[in-house]
Amino acid sequence: MSSDDYHHRTVITRLTGLSGEDERLLLETIDEWRDACNLVVDLAWGVCETKSDVQDLAYEQVRDETELGSQHAVLACHGAGDAISSCNERLQSGKKASKPQFTARSITYDKRSMTVFHDREQVSLTTLGDYARVRADLVLPNDSDGYQYQFLDDEEWEYTESTLHYRGGDWYLHLGFRKPNADNDESATTNGTVLGVDLGVNQIAVTSTARFFSAGALTHARHEFEKTRNGLQKTGTQSAHRTLENRAGRERRHARHVLHVVANGIVEEALEYDCDGIVFEDLEGIRTRLPEAEWHSQWAFRTLTEFVEYKAETEGIFVETVEPQNTSKRCADCGFTHDGNRAGNEFECQSCGKRNHADYNAAKNVAKRYLRRGPQSSRRRGVSQYALKSGPRTPS
Ligand SMILES: [Zn+2]
Incomplete structure (x- = not known):
């Protein structure tokens, strides 16, 4: 199934219940995300054709030079890759476009970096590193007629790429949902x-x-590393420690x-x-x-x-x-x-x-x-x- 085989909808909610420390972590993550996206654009602009090329070229450097976890490193490659392709499309159709720049205070999440707890109306979001998460409450309307529930309560809709925005001191989550297109379901029934x-x-x-x-x-790589480590641990000096970290x-x-x-x-x-x-x-x-x-x-x-x-x-x-x-x-x-x-x-x-x-x-x-x-x-x-x-x- 290609991405066109899905219906997409976005549900906009505000987040509450974040502690001062949680907000600090999220803002830090957004800053790091912006740097990562701009880094990827610098590397891939004029060089890469597809999102997958961008990821192959830039992923390692994003991991080395930023504190983003693996999921966000990949999403940054994809986000920058999308920005580059839409610039290229504009250029090809004779319009003006310059190298994309990421300046907004927003960040992309997907189902690997975010969990939605439907019953508790909460969401947990990855911050820097792969494991640090913060939890927030979704602000939903009091009566269950709100359009948000149509997607949150329906198993057919699964959540997908979403964007967290920080605006005027408030946090907004644009929750992306998708469901397979019924026509395509039928055409691909059994083979x-x-x-x-x-x-x-x-x-x-x-x-x-x-x-x-x-x-x-x-x-092989691990055995080589272990050999070096055993040697260096015997010497135990500062420089041995640094060498070990480099290795x-x-x-x-x-x-x-x-x-x-x-x-x-x-x-x-x-x-x-x-x-x-x-x-x-x-x-x-x-x-x-x-x-x-x-x-x-x-x-x-x-x-x-x-x-x-x-x-x-x-x-x-x-x-x-x-x-x-x-x-x-x-x-x-x-x-x-x-x-x-x-x-x-x-x-x-x-x-x-x-x-x-x-x-x-x-x-x-x-x-x-x-x-x-x-x-x-x-x-x-x-x-x-x-x-x-x-x-x-x-x-x-
Ligand atoms: Zn048998």
Whole structure:
């Protein structure tokens, strides 16, 4: 589904209940956001053609030079990218346009950086860093006839990109809502396709089309970093500490770069197989399934799925998660579930005898699990099949 397949509405509310400290945090975030958008424009103006190009070019620098968390760093790339494209459109149609500049006291939020609590009529908003959030009350009309409730109380409308404005000492939230266009729902009733993705420690990602993404480059970077750290910790001086911080920063940038490449590859695969959506296991499930995965891997899984979500969104591909119940023990061909089916990277079904790479088998199960989930997700999306290659597959 492209973004044109949705109806869009905006609900304007005022926010109250913010403490002085909350307001300070939000204003700081807005200042940082403005700087980030202007930084992205400086980098991408005259250089980039698409939003995705802008993100590839500028994301790392935004993370390094501002205190924005990952979601806002991506949204700043997209916001600046949109501003650049509308300038280019004006120029192409012979109108005047100069390099965009961000000056307003406003900031974009989406459902990853903002949560709406419908029942409590509250919203929580990300500030600087990835985890600091503030909560505010939505000022809604007293009687439930207000047009706002039409969207807040209706499950068909989901909230999407929204803008927070600071004006005359007051906070206003322009809450964006969208709902799938009914005409498109019918035209795409039953032949949509999803790509299943399994996440793991050796292969960071494997798709249901048997594309393998090795975790090798990430693991190597981390081992190098740990070697340096152990050496430096023995010396324990100030300069050793600084060197360590530089190395940590470099490792983080490198890891994010590797994850960008993997995310691009997953989205390319979805495009190549004409998929409407990409399905992952939910991260909570991965924590249960891979208790041995270190914090570093958990960070990598979270970052990778975020990158895929953003890239997929610009391509009009949805991303959803499923609980990974037995995805690694279940045979994707006959459904037989048994602990003995899997030995390391090998999967051999104790019932039908099918053999395959264990992560590839799991990726197919992730997709199948999504298809079985029923009306509220797969059927509403018009998805009935998943992308796959037949026969046994191994990493190349
Ligand atoms: Zn089987």
